[in-house]
Amino acid sequence: MKIVNLSQGEEAxxxxxxxxxxxxxxxxxxxxxxxxxxxxxxxxxxxxxxEVDLSLNPLVxxxxxxxxxxxxxxxxxxxxxxxxxxxESSVNPLMRxxxxxxxxxxxPVELKCPSDTVWQEVCRLGTQSAAYQxxxxxxxxxxxxTGAQRGTLVFWHAEHGMNEFVITLDKALLKRLIQxxxxxxxxxxxxxxxxxxxxxxxxxxxxxxxNEWIYAAEQYRLFDSELQELKARxxxxxxxxxxxxxxxxxxxxxxxxxxxCGVMITRFYxxxxxxxxxxxxxxxxxxxxxxxxxxxxxPSERCRVTVTxxxxxxxxxxxxxxxxxxxxxxEVESAYF
Numbered sequence: 001m002k003i004v005n006l007s008q009g010e011e012a013x014x015x016x017x018x019x020x021x022x023x024x025x026x027x028x029x030x031x032x033x034x035x036x037x038x039x040x041x042x043x044x045x046x047x048x049x050x051e052v053d054l055s056l057n058p059l060v061x062x063x064x065x066x067x068x069x070x071x072x073x074x075x076x077x078x079x080x081x082x083x084x085x086x087x088e089s090s091v092n093p094l095m096r097x098x099x100x101x102x103x104x105x106x107x108p109v110e111l112k113c114p115s116d117t118v119w120q121e122v123c124r125l126g127t128q129s130a131a132y133q134x135x136x137x138x139x140x141x142x143x144x145x146t147g148a149q150r151g152t153l154v155f156w157h158a159e160h161g162m163n164e165f166v167i168t169l170d171k172a173l174l175k176r177l178i179q180x181x182x183x184x185x186x187x188x189x190x191x192x193x194x195x196x197x198x199x200x201x202x203x204x205x206x207x208x209x210x211n212e213w214i215y216a217a218e219q220y221r222l223f224d225s226e227l228q229e230l231k232a233r234x235x236x237x238x239x240x241x242x243x244x245x246x247x248x249x250x251x252x253x254x255x256x257x258x259x260x261c262g263v264m265i266t267r268f269y270x271x272x273x274x275x276x277x278x279x280x281x282x283x284x285x286x287x288x289x290x291x292x293x294x295x296x297x298x299p300s301e302r303c304r305v306t307v308t309x310x311x312x313x314x315x316x317x318x319x320x321x322x323x324x325x326x327x328x329x330x331e332v333e334s335a336y337f
Contacts (some may be wrong), residue, residue, distance in 0.1 A: 004086040021181045023097040026141035029180040066113035070156035089145045097145045108142035108151040139167045259313040264306040272297030
């Protein structure tokens, strides 16, 4: 094991990680990571894509903010000292790791500060939990790099303390990891693109499909822009229409029905909702229909509006009523500008 004098998070540290296989890469290379595919890792290593910035992710921030607390808790519980350090394998410098802690016996200690949900799952399922299965591979990689025979995976919770798992060297898994890492790094050096996972990786048009995609995308964006303009116009028209409806409802006074100049309005009321939680809390035994009304909210008014084909009200033939409509055009021109 070779200790590398780097501070985690700095630019030089990021470049160092990019130039080798880290512990977080291990699960990806063994197709065990739910977060990243082998193609995406390759794209980041060769500079085809940038690594996603997770610094604002609440779960990531929670873990980083509590890592020192978890480290101190482990040190106090074991009377040990953990050194956060970057290391490379003495056998294969390509294999490297940023350790949360290297104890006094040169054994890696991986610290995780999970969410309440993950903590509960780890406590319930132990080594069968998804978090354990994922980080088990990470610790195995650290054992490979440090040359240690055992390490510790620690889940720390601010309220509940620590849940520790001692992990011993898994030679079969590390053999697969070494083979996968060698194959992958050859792909990085040769810029030989790994196969993509259609369900998880990004489709990028190539060859003749590039121009087809560009044309279709430009047309889609044009139509989307027009749709947004139409939606804005519709919203404005609905607002103006609502003002007209309020005027007509005001003219109706207490009337529930109106039909004039091509607009038919019907007012009706909907019964209020029953507060069943309050009813069940206060009412014991059988509940009668009359009990429901005592816990029912106020009725609310609804209004049904229909634009009709005829300006004249249905079945009304009085000339004095119809006369004002003679000057009204059947088709109304838009007043929208």
